[in-house]
Amino acid sequence: MAASNARTQSFGQTEINWDKLDKTKFYVVGAGLFTGVTVALYPVSVVKTRLQVASKDAAERNAFSVIRGLLRTDGIPGLYKGFGTVITGAVPARIIFLTALETTKVAAFKMVEPLKLSEPTQAAVANGLGGMTASLFSQAVFVPIDVVSQKLMVQGYSGHAKYNGGLDVVRKVLRTDGIWGLYRGFGLSVMTYSPSSAVWWASYGSSQRFIWRILDNGNSEKAPGEGKIMLVQAAGGIIAGATASCITTPLDTIKTRLQVMGHERGHNARQVIKSLIKDEGWKGFYRGLGPRFFSMSAWGTSMILTYEYLSMDYNIHFLRSAYVPKNDRFE
Template sequence: MEASSSQSRSFGQTEINWDKLDKTKFYVVGAGLFTGVTVALYPVSVVKTRLQVASSDVAERNVSSVIRGLLKTDGIAGLYRGFGTVITGAIPARIIFLTALETTKVAAFKMVEPFKLSEPTQAAIANGIAGMTASLFSQAVFVPIDVISQRLMVQGYSGHTSYNGGLDVARKVLKSDGIRGLYRGFGLSVMTYSPSSAVWWASYGASQRFIWKHLGHGTEHEVYAPSQGTIVFVQAAGGIFAGATASCITTPLDTIKTRLQVMGHGKNTTRQVVKGLIKDDGWKGLYRGLGPRFFSMSAWGTSMILVYEYLKRLCSKDE
């Protein structure tokens, strides 16, 4: 039980477990907070998606030109194409994700305790398992939302169809491809988001403990509890590191998945998409949108984890 007591000593004041949360308050307040984060960072997703699906003959193939084109044609609203659809689906998907994440994390920590691993390794394994499991559960809701929102993001761009809102997309997809159309790219989504989530949460858990160790917290020499500012700094640093790591590893899969989901009608297989990307841009074609995705995952990750940790503190039960 050495690992367990060490973990308790190190992180009892910086982490709040699932059983210590007011669940109702957690879900209600969380919906509002995460909606705010989505509003702030959604334009990055729009730009990334457009870059990933651009054909070789499109002039707007870098971040600045895509933004200028959107602002010229639609104004600020152009940066929020598909936003309504995302917000509608994000709330149930987020509830499923966070519930699975927290409950699985507790079970995973208990599972790895007997192996007497170091705290960073123990945290990486437990958080990685929890992140992957949570992503798997939430994909059933997230993938149809992803398909619809991405088509709205790229409508009229590079020859893509225009729609009259999310319901129009859903109707046309169901008419042409049936329910399978809404789950187009589901396998790749699982292959992209589940490893990405596992890498993100594993990197976050391990980096936090690594930083705490080097700051002298959680050791037998610790005298003072960390300040709130120090806790936020460590969480933000962990979020940046986790986002950078996950984006570099999973961008090729995300690019392929996005192109599959927006091209539709069964005309393209994974193999054909890969061949087309390589033909247009060489192997670097698989990393289209890496800059926005790198920024997106780092910004999303850091913002999300700070909001998430704040939410847990806000919703912790009084002892």
């Protein structure tokens, strides 16, 4: 019985022992892998951003028409507008995020352990706190990247200004609004990404534990293979991405429009909300939901597989250590 309980508690166990983690692999290899994921999914972010800031009478009102328009006018490079800015800031931002995530999760698990919560609930709370804290720390780097890259993504589209690269965006924003112009929408970014990150990691942590319980039901006599582990992690990533995108898209739409149009048209958050409601009603807050849903689910799945790969050696050892031969178990 003791071994059976240990096995049940280990299902979906992905909390990394920070002291034993290979930091070189985590940061150096991880930076390369996350860059690859960003390259693959970046066009979806461009499409989502354009849909969110399109004027009411814009000709391109769905994802396919946006893609066709970009390919027609700019070719494949059009799908990567602002990519240089994003990839330059992605590495330090990702390091900050992952470091804060892992250290906070370890502390959060210790904090909630005395509460004797169910394992999925415990995982949801600890992962949620870790995701929220990591997002708060990383916004100092992410927000300026967002402001610059999103302006480049929509330049010349639906009446938006054109720029000569990221430095030109920075110069014009600083000239118009000062340093705070690069942090336009910071409050909304925190309100969007912190809950989104919390929901994502909470959903991921609890859903994969739930999946493990369904798959095993306490009857498995041997440790799961790496393929099975990765499938469960991927399923957890999809569920987490879908949940987070549905809950936080309205705030993301407001934030994106404010960051792109704010200094050009004198908009604030209240005016953006009024404009959306006036033009399209409440459904306007869900502009770009399809691409965002796909992006968060696809990014979540690929990101979590990359993330778990970086800690796979430790996790596989932890999972398999919970399984002992039948003759050694205490029934």
